Amino acid sequence: MGPLKADLLKKELSIFTFSDLLEHFPNRHVDKTSISAITDIHAGTDFIQTAGIIDNIVILGEKRSKRLVAQLRDRTGTIELCWFQGIHWIEKNIHAGKLYLVFGKVAFFNGKAQITHPEIEPWVAETAEGKNFLEPVYPTTEKLKAKGLNGKQIGKLTMALIEMISPKDIPENLPNHILENLILLSRWEAYCFIHFPKNQLEYDKALYRLKFEEFFVAQVKLGLTRLRRHKHSKGAIFEKVGEYFNTFYTKYLPFELTGAQKRVLKEIRTDTGRGIQMNRLLQGDVGSGKTIVALLTMLLAADNGYQSCLMAPTEILATQHFLGLSELLKDMPVNIRLLTGNTKTAARREILSQLAEGSLHMVTGTHALIEDPVVFKNLGLSIIDEQHRFGVAQRAKLWAKAAIHPHVLVMTATPIPRTLAMTAYGDLDYSVMDELPPGRKPITTVHRNEMYRVKVMDFIRSEIDHGRQAYIIFPLIEESEKLDYENLMDGYEHVKAFFPEPKYWISMVHGRQPADIKETNMKRFVKGDTQIMVSTTVIEVGVNVPNASIMVIENAEKFGLSQLHQLRGRVGRGSDKSYCILLTGTKLNNDARERIKTMCSTNDGFKIAEKDLELRGPGDIEGTRQSGALNFKLANIISDKEILEKAKKEAEMLLSKDEELSSAENLILKNYLLHKKGKTVWSKIS
Numbered sequence: 185m186g187p188l189k190a191d192l193l194k195k196e197l198s199i200f201t202f203s204d205l206l207e208h209f210p211n212r213h214v215d216k217t218s219i220s221a222i223t224d225i226h227a228g229t230d231f232i233q234t235a236g237i238i239d240n241i242v243i244l245g246e247k248r249s250k251r252l253v254a255q256l257r258d259r260t261g262t263i264e265l266c267w268f269q270g271i272h273w274i275e276k277n278i279h280a281g282k283l284y285l286v287f288g289k290v291a292f293f294n295g296k297a298q299i300t301h302p303e304i305e306p307w308v309a310e311t312a313e314g315k316n317f318l319e320p321v322y323p324t325t326e327k328l329k330a331k332g333l334n335g336k337q338i339g340k341l342t343m344a345l346i347e348m349i350s351p352k353d354i355p356e357n358l359p360n361h362i363l364e365n366l367i368l369l370s371r372w373e374a375y376c377f378i379h380f381p382k383n384q385l386e387y388d389k390a391l392y393r394l395k396f397e398e399f400f401v402a403q404v405k406l407g408l409t410r411l412r413r414h415k416h417s418k419g420a421i422f423e424k425v426g427e428y429f430n431t432f433y434t435k436y437l438p439f440e441l442t443g444a445q446k447r448v449l450k451e452i453r454t455d456t457g458r459g460i461q462m463n464r465l466l467q468g469d470v471g472s473g474k475t476i477v478a479l480l481t482m483l484l485a486a487d488n489g490y491q492s493c494l495m496a497p498t499e500i501l502a503t504q505h506f507l508g509l510s511e512l513l514k515d516m517p518v519n520i521r522l523l524t525g526n527t528k529t530a531a532r533r534e535i536l537s538q539l540a541e542g543s544l545h546m547v548t549g550t551h552a553l554i555e556d557p558v559v560f561k562n563l564g565l566s567i568i569d570e571q572h573r574f575g576v577a578q579r580a581k582l583w584a585k586a587a588i589h590p591h592v593l594v595m596t597a598t599p600i601p602r603t604l605a606m607t608a609y610g611d612l613d614y615s616v617m618d619e620l621p622p623g624r625k626p627i628t629t630v631h632r633n634e635m636y637r638v639k640v641m642d643f644i645r646s647e648i649d650h651g652r653q654a655y656i657i658f659p660l661i662e663e664s665e666k667l668d669y670e671n672l673m674d675g676y677e678h679v680k681a682f683f684p685e686p687k688y689w690i691s692m693v694h695g696r697q698p699a700d701i702k703e704t705n706m707k708r709f710v711k712g713d714t715q716i717m718v719s720t721t722v723i724e725v726g727v728n729v730p731n732a733s734i735m736v737i738e739n740a741e742k743f744g745l746s747q748l749h750q751l752r753g754r755v756g757r758g759s760d761k762s763y764c765i766l767l768t769g770t771k772l773n774n775d776a777r778e779r780i781k782t783m784c785s786t787n788d789g790f791k792i793a794e795k796d797l798e799l800r801g802p803g804d805i806e807g808t809r810q811s812g813a814l815n816f817k818l819a820n821i822i823s824d825k826e827i828l829e830k831a832k833k834e835a836e837m838l839l840s841k842d843e844e845l846s847s848a849e850n851l852i853l854k855n856y857l858l859h860k861k862g863k864t865v866w867s868k869i870s
């Protein structure tokens with residue numbers, strides 16, 4: 185290939201090396217032996233490959249609706265082909281009366297079938313017979329096509345490359361027993377057949393092998409990271425359950441723990457008792473009772489002479505945690521304080537000195553906790569509420585505050601889909617709390633459009649008149665803060681008109697308010713002085729007002745699923761029957777409709793998390809974008825769930841038997857990790 189074309193390949197497709205070319209996988213394959221008859225096209229037909237004679241090539245319309253239309257005719261019928269772009273090229277290159285092979289997506293207009301922008305090529309008899317493999321179709325770009333590097337040319341290059349190399353150029357990296365047990369193709373075969381399979385089965389096998397390899401290698405790397413931590417990160421040993429824990433547990437714990445809470449505590453006890461730093465992700469559904477698990481772990485730390493801290497992402501939440509924990513601990517000899525950006529100088533000085541001399545057992549707070557002047561005497565445990573908002577760097581900063589790494593317990597606000605937990609967070613151990621405390625009544629969720637607003641307000645009124653409280657939430661779309669604000673103010677005026685003072689009182693909380701105003705408004709609602717809370721999503725996480733039994737979410741179509749679930753979790757926390765009303769416009773797109781439908785059909789955060797992942801795709805889930813853990817070329821954590829499960833199981837089995845990868849059979853994998861991607865992991869381990 186000449187330098188010009190080579191340059192284009194680099195620029196357009198990032199193909200720099202032979203291996204880049206080998207990993208430029210085809211989108212699909214053309215099986216020239218399977219051609220559908222035009223008459224077989226029916227209302228449910230999706231993609232089709234067909235062949236026939238082109239006829240009636242005409243250009244219709246003006247400007248943006250300008251298009252080239254042609255008829256494709258076979259022995260059974262006719263279908264319309266249509267192009268809006270590249271009209272001149274098509275006009276020059278297709279000829280009436282000639283035979284063509286066509287592939288594309290079928291759409292129906294006024295009951296007539298049509299293929300827009302089909303792939304089209306002359307149908308030459310030899311192509312069908314001369315080759316003994318399915319023809320690959322490669323992704324390419326318009327620029328490359330214009331320079332003669334269409335998908336076919338890329339196929340020719342790839343073919344030339346595969347003919348040039350031999351199995352030793354693509355050595356195996358999976359241990360033999362895995363290849364045998366799972367009946368996988370060898371690596372070399374997989375690369376050949378993913379490009380040029382003889383039939384669909386061969387292609388499927390190649391694809392499976394390569395997807396498995398991607399997941400497996402990633403799982404081994406995550407497993408090694410976990411093992412490395414277990415081996416090398418010493419943690420405080422919480423060996424005894426003492427006075428603090430026992431007194432609280434027997435005298436002051438206000439309820440019986442749920443089975444899930446007990447199980448998680450046991451996992452935490454095992455983790456913290458063996459001298460290795462704990463790094464655990466605690467996933468619990470909204471309202472599953474994570475706070476008490478956090479408190480019991482902090483008491484365990486205190487029993488063993490260690491300090492602990494609980495960090496929350498916002499001032500409101502940190503304060504709420506502080507108030508909640510202080511209330512629970514009010515009859516215990518435990519010293520707990522709150523440290524945030526707003527803590528007054530004198531109090532701050534006192535807290536800092538108590539932390540340094542060790543007389544403060546527990547501290548809750550915000551980012552202020554990881555500011556430089558904060559020095560702990562012996563921090564043994566950090567609990568982080570809501571991992572999305574604290575980056576890895578911030579966590580590391582907290583570790584630096586102790587001679588040995590403090591145990592870290594990260595609590596998520598909503599569940600993470602299982603496959604995501606296995607990949608993006610796979611280096612953490614994780615616990616799941618999938619059980620709600622007894623006596624919770626499921627929240628009834630309904631969807632209403634704007635036309636029902638008055639009825640919705642009447643309903644709120646009747647609930648308030650029975651002593652309950654209500655949230656009315658407005659969306660916050662970052663791009664247009666001003667519009668959001670106006671929207672919220674409009675909404676507030678509306679609500680006020682329905683609920684006039686002095687019979688009713690309304691709190692309003694939004695991001696533009698100074699912290700103290702926000703807090704006062706919040707407190708009035710928590711105390712029950714106001715019956716309605718009009719707010720943007722600042723109340724999203726963790727707010728606990730058990731008497732609030734109604735939540736109205738305005739413009740619910742603008743929220744993501746996990747956010748809706750998190751918001752809804754603010755009600756249903758007391759003993760009253762609770763309601764969540766999703767108000768939307770009258771026109772909804774398919775995704776929004778699906779989200780609303782999901783919310784109305786289930787209260788299960790784990791199911792909602794799966795649906796969220798399915799609708800948004802892994803790349804869009806908050807906090808995972810930069811993690812790199814999801815950069816798979818072929819595999820997809822949603823559609824290839826089963827392969828992922830299998831790869832994880834195999835990786836765990838392998839590491840449990842040979843964590844140094846030193847057996848003769850595993851050396852090929854070790855070498856692969858060393859010389860390819862896993863270098864950092866290995867160089868630190870051995």
Ligand SMILES: Nc1ncnc2c1ncn2[C@@H]1O[C@H](COP(=O)(O)OP(=O)(O)OP(=O)(O)O)[C@@H](O)[C@H]1O
Binds near residue numbers: 471597
């Ligand atoms: N085992 C239990 N039995 C009864 N009530 C419980 C139990 N555990 C927790 N609770 C109560 O359930 C409510 C929710 O608990 P908590 O605030 O810890 O939930 P959470 O998991 O942090 O949820 P969120 O993320 O929604 O705030 C609290 O009022 C708490 O007192």
